[in-house]
Amino acid sequence: xxxxxxxxxxxxxxxxxxxxxxTGDIGYMALEPFAERFPDRFFxxxxxxxxxxxxxxxxxxxxxxxxxYSIATFxxxxxxxxxxxxxxxxxxxxxxxGVGGGFEYGHNGITHxxxxxxxxxxxxxxxTVVSPADHEQARAALLATWNVPGPVYYRLGKDDRxxxxxxxxxxxxxxxxxxxxxxxxxxxxxxSVAKEAAAAAETLxxxxxxxxxxxxxxxxxxxxxxxxxxxxxxxxxxxVEAHYVNGGLGSMTAEVIAERGLPxxxxxxxxxxxxxxxxxxxxYLHRLHGIDRDSLVATGLRVVRGGA
Amino acid sequence: MNEETxxxxxxxxxxxxxxxxxxxxxxxxGSALSVADILSVLYGGVLKTGGDRADRDRFALSKGHAxxxxxxxxxxxxxxxxAQLDSFCGEGSKLGVHPESCLPGVDFSTGSLGxxxxxxxxxxxxxxxxxxxxxxxxxxxxxxxxxxxxxxxxMFAAHRxxxxxxxxxxxxxxxxxxxTRDVMDMTPMADRWRAFGWEAHETxxxxxxxxxxxxxxxPAADGRPRAVIARTVFGKGVPFMENKIKWHYWPMSEDExxxxxxxxxxxx
Numbered sequence: 312x313x314x315x316x317x318x319x320x321x322x323x324x325x326x327x328x329x330x331x332x333x334t335g336d337i338g339y340m341a342l343e344p345f346a347e348r349f350p351d352r353f354f355x356x357x358x359x360x361x362x363x364x365x366x367x368x369x370x371x372x373x374x375x376x377x378x379x380y381s382i383a384t385f386x387x388x389x390x391x392x393x394x395x396x397x398x399x400x401x402x403x404x405x406x407x408x409g410v411g412g413g414f415e416y417g418h419n420g421i422t423h424x425x426x427x428x429x430x431x432x433x434x435x436x437x438x439t440v441v442s443p444a445d446h447e448q449a450r451a452a453l454l455a456t457w458n459v460p461g462p463v464y465y466r467l468g469k470d471d472r473x474x475x476x477x478x479x480x481x482x483x484x485x486x487x488x489x490x491x492x493x494x495x496x497x498x499x500x501x502x503s504v505a506k507e508a509a510a511a512a513e514t515l516x517x518x519x520x521x522x523x524x525x526x527x528x529x530x531x532x533x534x535x536x537x538x539x540x541x542x543x544x545x546x547x548x549x550x551v552e553a554h555y556v557n558g559g560l561g562s563m564t565a566e567v568i569a570e571r572g573l574p575x576x577x578x579x580x581x582x583x584x585x586x587x588x589x590x591x592x593x594x595y596l597h598r599l600h601g602i603d604r605d606s607l608v609a610t611g612l613r614v615v616r617g618g619a
Numbered sequence: 620m621n622e623e624t625x626x627x628x629x630x631x632x633x634x635x636x637x638x639x640x641x642x643x644x645x646x647x648x649g650s651a652l653s654v655a656d657i658l659s660v661l662y663g664g665v666l667k668t669g670g671d672r673a674d675r676d677r678f679a680l681s682k683g684h685a686x687x688x689x690x691x692x693x694x695x696x697x698x699x700x701x702a703q704l705d706s707f708c709g710e711g712s713k714l715g716v717h718p719e720s721c722l723p724g725v726d727f728s729t730g731s732l733g734x735x736x737x738x739x740x741x742x743x744x745x746x747x748x749x750x751x752x753x754x755x756x757x758x759x760x761x762x763x764x765x766x767x768x769x770x771x772x773x774m775f776a777a778h779r780x781x782x783x784x785x786x787x788x789x790x791x792x793x794x795x796x797x798x799t800r801d802v803m804d805m806t807p808m809a810d811r812w813r814a815f816g817w818e819a820h821e822t823x824x825x826x827x828x829x830x831x832x833x834x835x836x837x838p839a840a841d842g843r844p845r846a847v848i849a850r851t852v853f854g855k856g857v858p859f860m861e862n863k864i865k866w867h868y869w870p871m872s873e874d875e876x877x878x879x880x881x882x883x884x885x886x887x
Contacts, residue, residue: 331748351748357778362771365737366744369755372677372726373745392731393768397738400728401720 314471315446319453335360335381364390367405368397383409383425398462412466413553414596421586430558432464433531440531442466444505447480468503487537493521500551501560508551511607539571549578556581627663627695629655634885635691641876643708649854649866651688653791660830662692677742679727681735682760683717698724733766740776743784758787762794777816780842791853812846824849
């Protein structure tokens, strides 16, 4: 997604002089194509994320569309108050780009694991939150949302090869993208862990569970109408996210189900353990938190066959 | 100074600060009084605030708790009406204790210390990118310089040679719990800015002539941003408030209000 983001941003910048890129000294071997093409519109502001958000607010007030880039934890949490009192409070088009949502920086440890970024961004009514599932969808999402009014948070992955089968780069703001399937169980996923959800759905179908997988990349404002129409046809819904179960996709889905009075049971799959200092690969951490394909299959079977 | 800006006098600003804080029964009086002369100079002719949005100067009141002084200056310039001014701290008012950009004439919402200079640095970068000679001013408190983000913005502005940016530090020597020298000593303030690559000037923050000369001087030819370290008296103009910590948050009684108004030359 990182490569797709930079490639697409270069196209946008070529067509619109308002587009700028700021980084907090992150993106070595990724952002260079933009920097080389637009040296006057690329700013490495150093390791100073608060200031980067403040600068972007000043730039946006004057009419620019600044993209600010860093690792998801650093760009969302350290300058969180500057995001709140800056682009959110001023309703300015600053684009906050967090790379490595969830456990993508697995071995780097909890300081690099973005597992609450969606929760804190989603709290703001004026913020748009986008968490694509693969690089094709990341490109489509950027093209669809880069020029919306007000701030946007993009939660990107690093993988520019894997695609979620059946997604075909679809994205529409305020919509959920269904990957198709039957009516026993809906598995709704956010971010790059969607590929695990899609694989689990495929396995479950092989085991006789009529299972539909869907991707919610347009996380906030909640795609409430679309999600209600989709989830309304199921007795069981599972959400899958490399994020705390509170505040992210699972919470958003719970809100929609409760507020619409949908007759379905929700199981939230995500991070529910407190950080304990353990790190490992992304795959290891997905297994640890029960959001790898095998764990999701086991949870899906338990949910559908009762006793969950 | 033209007809429009002639009325933005320090005593006019002080009188409004006292009237409105007394009426609304709110504090931050001392912090507002200490910047009355600075705002009088800025809004009395230094800031180009009229005309095309693209070319007007930008101002960030980074010490947002002095918003009442800003409202007073905007009112005296004719930017906000008496009725609006009288809504200060009322229900549904756009004039709260801290300034909001929804109020015409306020470029940036502030109130959380350490934020304004970063936005001002971005505004100065924007001016350069747009080929505009507009300037950007940020007014900071000395206590606010405890915030690390101030120094992030300072190093960025110097590195990028944002000479269109001027930071004014209201060096009144007080912060919420006491004197800055006891809470978090920032001396020598000017040398700190110089060490970060700024051109720094120290001045009497109540000397309008000196302030006007420094704030209207052309940007540094070598690209350095400019810091004006303005030595001020907290609560300036009201003797019983001067340098008294109490007036950081304390509202006035009726007696105190009468005395204060008499001190700034306002009839009561």
